[in-house]
Amino acid sequence: SFSPSSSSSFSHGTAISRFVSTLVLAEHEGGSVKTSSVSAVAAAKAISEENSISVLLAGSGPSLHEAASHAASCHPSISQVLVADSDKLAYPLAEPWAELVHLVQQEGGYSHIIAASSSFGKNVLPRVAALLDVSPVTDVIEISGPQLFVRPIYAGNALCTVRYAGANPCMLTIRSTSFPVAPISADSKCNTAPVTQVDLSTFIEVTLGKSRYLNHSSQETERPDLGNARVVVTGGRALKSAENFKLIEKLAEKLGAAVGATRAAVDAGFVPNELQVGQTGKIVAPELYMAFGVSGAIQHLAGMRDSKFIVAVNKDADAPIFQVADYGLVGDLFEIIPELLEKLPEK
Ligand code: FAD
Numbered sequence: 001s002f003s004p005s006s007s008s009s010f011s012h013g014t015a016i017s018r019f020v021s022t023l024v025l026a027e028h029e030g031g032s033v034k035t036s037s038v039s040a041v042a043a044a045k046a047i048s049e050e051n052s053i054s055v056l057l058a059g060s061g062p063s064l065h066e067a068a069s070h071a072a073s074c075h076p077s078i079s080q081v082l083v084a085d086s087d088k089l090a091y092p093l094a095e096p097w098a099e100l101v102h103l104v105q106q107e108g109g110y111s112h113i114i115a116a117s118s119s120f121g122k123n124v125l126p127r128v129a130a131l132l133d134v135s136p137v138t139d140v141i142e143i144s145g146p147q148l149f150v151r152p153i154y155a156g157n158a159l160c161t162v163r164y165a166g167a168n169p170c171m172l173t174i175r176s177t178s179f180p181v182a183p184i185s186a187d188s189k190c191n192t193a194p195v196t197q198v199d200l201s202t203f204i205e206v207t208l209g210k211s212r213y214l215n216h217s218s219q220e221t222e223r224p225d226l227g228n229a230r231v232v233v234t235g236g237r238a239l240k241s242a243e244n245f246k247l248i249e250k251l252a253e254k255l256g257a258a259v260g261a262t263r264a265a266v267d268a269g270f271v272p273n274e275l276q277v278g279q280t281g282k283i284v285a286p287e288l289y290m291a292f293g294v295s296g297a298i299q300h301l302a303g304m305r306d307s308k309f310i311v312a313v314n315k316d317a318d319a320p321i322f323q324v325a326d327y328g329l330v331g332d333l334f335e336i337i338p339e340l341l342e343k344l345p346e347k
Pocket of ligand 1: 235236237238261262263264265276277278279280281282292293294295296297298299300303313314315316319331332333334
């Protein structure tokens with residue numbers, strides 16, 4: 001059994017924080033839990049100090065079990081790791097995952113369910129919410145109490161405080177950039193939570209929906225992950241071609257940075273859409289964000305305005321990006337990037 005202690009007696013009122021138990025839906029890759037999922041654990045911890053946190057991992061094969069032992073030691077607040085091992089869960093498709101979470105929730109009676117606001121979380125969590133007949137609270141950036149959350153609205157131009165007054169479980173997606181965690185290596189050992197196998201005997205009967213896994217393609221790169229990088233170098237439409245975009249890539253390489261792009265650059269085919277930053281792309285908050293030939297449209301700002309330092313290079317002195325930039329340089333990127341490449345020391 002994987003029931004968290006006392007979760008079934010969760011109720012509204014002053015005793016709330018004593019009965020918080022959270023299920024974190026975790027993503028894993030190459031035998032490690034993704035940093036964004038560890039941020040979801042950090043968010044769960046912010047709900048209540050006394051939160052009993054279970055991390056759910058699913059998949060099949062050896063990498064799942066490697067990820068499970070990584071999960072068991074990746075954050076000191078994890079009470080247990082639940083592992084669902086099935087061929088039907090080999091790929092992170094929303095339908096089987098939603099059925100799985102539904103099953104685990106029926107067994108565990110968690111007060112909260114949290115996932116990172118990644119493509120995976122945004123895909124799975126609303127389905128689970130529909131199955132459980134509750135409304136999820138999405139894109140949470142601050143947790144003020146077990147049922148009090150802050151989330152951006154109007155593309156990040158206003159913050160809205162939401163009091164969740166629905167039935168249990170309270171379901172959240174969180175922006176991992178708002179719950180930063182120290183980088184975790186696969187061999188980190190801060191705690192070892194017990195690992196429990198989820199009993200899938202009833203799950204096997206479940207109809208698994210209409211989606212089919214076709215393939216997974218991602219760029220082979222040694223650059224840091226865009227969502228968690230300390231430095232991001234972004235190029236916009238002004239780069240004009242995929243060939244010219246290599247200037248951005250070279251600069252990123254020199255700085256040990258991740259590469260980002262505007263939607264205009266993605267739509268023009270300069271780079272794949274996994275590099276898109278913005279309202280309909282990735283949300284980033286690095287220590288340094290460098291934008292080259294980016295106008296600063298509101299939908300782009302929604303994805304990067306929380307960066308610590310913003311540097312913008314644009315040949316139009318009135319470009320809106322300069323309103324959010326800490327350092328702005330009016331000039332031609334085709335002159336400025338080569339100059340930077342020349343002056344920056346080799347890595
Ligand atoms: P442009 O707006 O065309 O700007 C190019 C800039 O480059 C200009 O400011 C120009 O002065 C400058 N420039 C030109 N040549 C040079 C040069 N040689 N040197 C230096 N500067 C130069 N956009 C996103 O980025 N992310 C999103 O997630 C996103 N989601 C969207 C969702 C919706 C529903 C909608 C409607 C739009 C969305 N957009 C998004 C698109 C957004 O509105 C803008 O169209 C887009 O961000 C513009 O990209 P850009 O800055 O590269 O291009």
